Amino acid sequence: MLAIGVDIGATKISFVLMKNWRLIKRRKILTPKDRGVLIKTLKENIERLIADLPKSKILGIGIGIPGPLSKKGDLILNPPNLTCLKNFPLAKIIEKELRIKTKMANDVNCFTIAEATIGAGKGAGVVFGITLGTGVGGGIVINGKIYQGAFSSAGEIGHATINFDGPKCTCGSYGGLEEYCSERFIKREAGVSPKELEKKARNGNKKAINIFEKLGYFLGIGVSNIIDILSPEIVVIGGGIAKAGKFFLKSVRKSAQSWSISPVSKKYVTIKKAKLGDFAGAIGAALLLKS
Amino acid sequence: MLAIGVDIGATKISFVLMKNWRLIKRRKILTPKDRGVLIKTLKENIERLIADLPKSKILGIGIGIPGPLSKKGDLILNPPNLTCLKNFPLAKIIEKELRIKTKMANDVNCFTIAEATIGAGKGAGVVFGITLGTGVGGGIVINGKIYQGAFSSAGEIGHATINFDGPKCTCGSYGGLEEYCSERFIKREAGVSPKELEKKARNGNKKAINIFEKLGYFLGIGVSNIIDILSPEIVVIGGGIAKAGKFFLKSVRKSAQSWSISPVSKKYVTIKKAKLGDFAGAIGAALLLKS
Numbered sequence: 141m142l143a144i145g146v147d148i149g150a151t152k153i154s155f156v157l158m159k160n161w162r163l164i165k166r167r168k169i170l171t172p173k174d175r176g177v178l179i180k181t182l183k184e185n186i187e188r189l190i191a192d193l194p195k196s197k198i199l200g201i202g203i204g205i206p207g208p209l210s211k212k213g214d215l216i217l218n219p220p221n222l223t224c225l226k227n228f229p230l231a232k233i234i235e236k237e238l239r240i241k242t243k244m245a246n247d248v249n250c251f252t253i254a255e256a257t258i259g260a261g262k263g264a265g266v267v268f269g270i271t272l273g274t275g276v277g278g279g280i281v282i283n284g285k286i287y288q289g290a291f292s293s294a295g296e297i298g299h300a301t302i303n304f305d306g307p308k309c310t311c312g313s314y315g316g317l318e319e320y321c322s323e324r325f326i327k328r329e330a331g332v333s334p335k336e337l338e339k340k341a342r343n344g345n346k347k348a349i350n351i352f353e354k355l356g357y358f359l360g361i362g363v364s365n366i367i368d369i370l371s372p373e374i375v376v377i378g379g380g381i382a383k384a385g386k387f388f389l390k391s392v393r394k395s396a397q398s399w400s401i402s403p404v405s406k407k408y409v410t411i412k413k414a415k416l417g418d419f420a421g422a423i424g425a426a427l428l429l430k431s
Numbered sequence: 432m433l434a435i436g437v438d439i440g441a442t443k444i445s446f447v448l449m450k451n452w453r454l455i456k457r458r459k460i461l462t463p464k465d466r467g468v469l470i471k472t473l474k475e476n477i478e479r480l481i482a483d484l485p486k487s488k489i490l491g492i493g494i495g496i497p498g499p500l501s502k503k504g505d506l507i508l509n510p511p512n513l514t515c516l517k518n519f520p521l522a523k524i525i526e527k528e529l530r531i532k533t534k535m536a537n538d539v540n541c542f543t544i545a546e547a548t549i550g551a552g553k554g555a556g557v558v559f560g561i562t563l564g565t566g567v568g569g570g571i572v573i574n575g576k577i578y579q580g581a582f583s584s585a586g587e588i589g590h591a592t593i594n595f596d597g598p599k600c601t602c603g604s605y606g607g608l609e610e611y612c613s614e615r616f617i618k619r620e621a622g623v624s625p626k627e628l629e630k631k632a633r634n635g636n637k638k639a640i641n642i643f644e645k646l647g648y649f650l651g652i653g654v655s656n657i658i659d660i661l662s663p664e665i666v667v668i669g670g671g672i673a674k675a676g677k678f679f680l681k682s683v684r685k686s687a688q689s690w691s692i693s694p695v696s697k698k699y700v701t702i703k704k705a706k707l708g709d710f711a712g713a714i715g716a717a718l719l720l721k722s
Binding site (some may be wrong): 372 | 569593
């Protein structure tokens with residue numbers, strides 16, 4: 141059986157083709173800003189991916205998109221930096237154009253189901269996935285299925301408050317986790333990008349290492365809230381900034397231990413770096429067809 | 432069909448008998464501090480409750496206990512103010528003594544399943560229950576079943592951090608929700624008990640009403656974290672302090688709206704006062720036999 145996964149980011153689109161849930165092809169392109177061009181590009185790339193393959197063996201297409209979906213999950217509500225898709229029923233249009241069943245989910249949910257199914261969280265019952273990048277995203281997988289809550293918006297840990305007296309977020313409220321472990325935090329603390337800070341840390345720069353440890357400490361407070369509220373078996377941390385995970389994962393674990401309340405969760409919860417790399421979102425999108 | 436529910440509190444024990452999931456008998460006694468006496472008292476009161484009834488129609492006994500359970504849910508880990516039950520397999524002992532199937536759960540989970548099944552949250556898919564009293568507890572019910580997470584400790588909203596620079600909690604960490612909407616908060620702000628403050632508010636005392644509104648504002652920040660992470664359909668607020676709900680529920684709603692991120696959840700989530708009163712915990716304990 142074949143499944144196609146597409147992860148639409150603000151700057152790049154990743155495509156994967158999976159055969160019996162193993163990755164057999166992958167491809168990355170730049171994201172067109174115009175909606176018409178975007179749809180045409182998606183269509184052409186998917187067609188290229190499955191050019192020589194029997195259509196009868198294709199389970200479907202899964203699409204991961206940034207930002208929240210509508211209550212029913214059929215419209216893209218308000219994708220940051222991808223405004224051409226606002227209130228757009230992308231899955232329905234692609235399904236109609238290609239005549240292949242198409243599902244759609246939030247990209248962090250796709251990341252989480254990929255890590256929960258074949259990545260760092262494989263075998264765990266309740267997985268919380270966190271992505272650290274421009275923003276901070278979160279997703280929940282319970283018993284192999286994405287948990288979206290009553291209104292398709294669960295997992296938004298980046299905007300959950302850890303310090304109501306903290307800095308103002310782009311969303312208008314104050315002291316959300318995102319203020320303490322996204323690109324914004326690194327720029328505020330270090331005046332450089334996450335990549336540059338990582339490079340400095342790898343060269344042994346103590347100030348850079350300290351900033352990553354501080355990030356880890358704050359992220360640990362956010363993770364302790366997840367542990368208190370959701371009691372996951374594992375928390376998987378991915379996204380661009382997680383590439384520097386060796387500089388902050390220990391602080392995350394220590395801080396989460398110290399700030400969470402349940403002695404059982406403290407003892408048994410695992411906090412791990414993501415395993416699947418840049419294509420995790422597209423792989424997870426393909427996995428949407430599994431359930 | 433008959434089901435027995437027992438809610439063991441630090442000062443009082445409530446018993447209910449339900450017939451076809453409707454309350455037909457209820458009773459409240461003081462909690463004995465000695466374990467031997469406690470077990471004897473439980474046994475005698477349950478026997479009295481079912482004295483004239485056919486044992487074959489009894490589905491079982493449900494027990495709600497304060498504090499967390501062990502990973503497997505068979506031991507009471509560390510019940511505050513009820514130390515005689517520490518590390519004790521209460522359900523197993525009662526089942527053996529009375530030869531009736533016995534289940535056990537955290538009391539806030541029992542409160543939540545009661546409100547989710549026949550109370551304020553009836554009909555909702557995802558219900559988050561909060562109890563405001565000496566401490567602040569939380570429970571999650573998803574599709575009619577208690578969600579306990581991987582390590583039986585989900586729902587602990589009272590110790591989730593909303594201000595890491597805030598006051599130190601009894602648990603050792605800082606600025607948990609409990610610091611801002613439990614009895615402790617009211618005593619710190621008003622110098623009186625919740626009951627006394629409620630009385631003052633009912634007499635039109637503006638300072639008292641302001642303190643409740645402040646409590647509501649902070650509780651709303653905690654509720655916004657629940658909405659962001661879990662996307663519940665409804666949040667039900669109970670416990671002793673909720674009796675003064677008319678003085679703070681509006682502030683909770685306003686604050687939760689303003690601090691949460693998802694436009695869909697903001698629009699559709701409901702925040703309500705609990706409906707079942709003092710016997711909610713015991714009713715929920717009986718409902719443990721339903722699933």
